[in-house]
Amino acid sequence: MVRKLLLCCFLVSSCLIFSQEKKQNIALGFGYGIGNEIKNSDYTYTNRYVKGQFFYTFKTTQNFRFELLLQPEINFATHQLLNLYFVTPDEPDFEAKRAAYTKLKNIREYVLNVGLVVRKPITDNFSIYALLSVGPMFTDTETERLSKGFAFSDVFGIGFSLKTKNIILDLRPNVRHTSNAGLQNSNAGFNTLNIEASVIFQL
Numbered sequence: 001m002v003r004k005l006l007l008c009c010f011l012v013s014s015c016l017i018f019s020q021e022k023k024q025n026i027a028l029g030f031g032y033g034i035g036n037e038i039k040n041s042d043y044t045y046t047n048r049y050v051k052g053q054f055f056y057t058f059k060t061t062q063n064f065r066f067e068l069l070l071q072p073e074i075n076f077a078t079h080q081l082l083n084l085y086f087v088t089p090d091e092p093d094f095e096a097k098r099a100a101y102t103k104l105k106n107i108r109e110y111v112l113n114v115g116l117v118v119r120k121p122i123t124d125n126f127s128i129y130a131l132l133s134v135g136p137m138f139t140d141t142e143t144e145r146l147s148k149g150f151a152f153s154d155v156f157g158i159g160f161s162l163k164t165k166n167i168i169l170d171l172r173p174n175v176r177h178t179s180n181a182g183l184q185n186s187n188a189g190f191n192t193l194n195i196e197a198s199v200i201f202q203l
Contacts, residue, residue, distance in 0.1 A: 026203045027055040027168065033196025035176070042083040043145070045190050052075040053198060067117040069133065071155075075109035079190075081144050092095040109178070111137045111153045125164070131157040136179060147184035154178075161200075173180070178182040 030052055037045035051073035059066040081101040087094050111116075115133025123129060133155045142148040157174030174196065179189030 008069040025057040027200050028054040029200030031196045031198030035192040036196030038191045043081045045079045047077040065119040069115040071111050073111040077107040080104045107140045107141040127161045129159045145188040147186040151180040166202045170198040
């Protein structure tokens with residue numbers, strides 16, 4: 001159900017962009033990334049993800065380009081609670097929860113991020129940029145830090161792009177935070193430091 005919903009969003013957004021704007025303002029690509037929880041001793045969290053990328057340039061000035069970025073993503077994560085005292089005795093069935101949460105878990109997260117890219121061309125073929133994005137996320141596994149179901153994914157990244165003809169090679173270190181804004185019981189969330197590489201096609 002979630003995959004079908006994300007696919008519909010991608011197709012509708014793509015059709016709207018293609019039908020209304022000139023193709024030279026559009027780029028499509030895909031990326032792969034890996035990451036780890038920012039250093040702590042309470043738990044482990046590692047992730048790898050694949051994503052589609054839909055860029056639309058909506059403004060160009062003498063020094064900068066401003067782009068809208070739509071990113072559907074599937075994240076494959078592993079997580080294990082190490083500090084069992086994170087689950088306190090005042091919680092109902094805390095011993096059972098400790099036993100469940102300290103087991104290694106495989107987690108899938110389905111994300112649709114919408115972002116703003118501010119790009120600075122350095123040469124005709126090379127540019128750097130800053131990215132800020134946010135979007136809804138669905139996680140399929142309950143953990144002590146984040147409830148199963150609806151949440152949000154926030155990303156800040158710095159990127160480097162090298163263009164050869166109509167193909168762009170992109171490298172993007174980034175920081176991601178996930179939480180559910182207090183909409184469910186567990187909301188400590190995860191913070192990860194990631195690196196991703198993408199191939200993007202300028203239309």
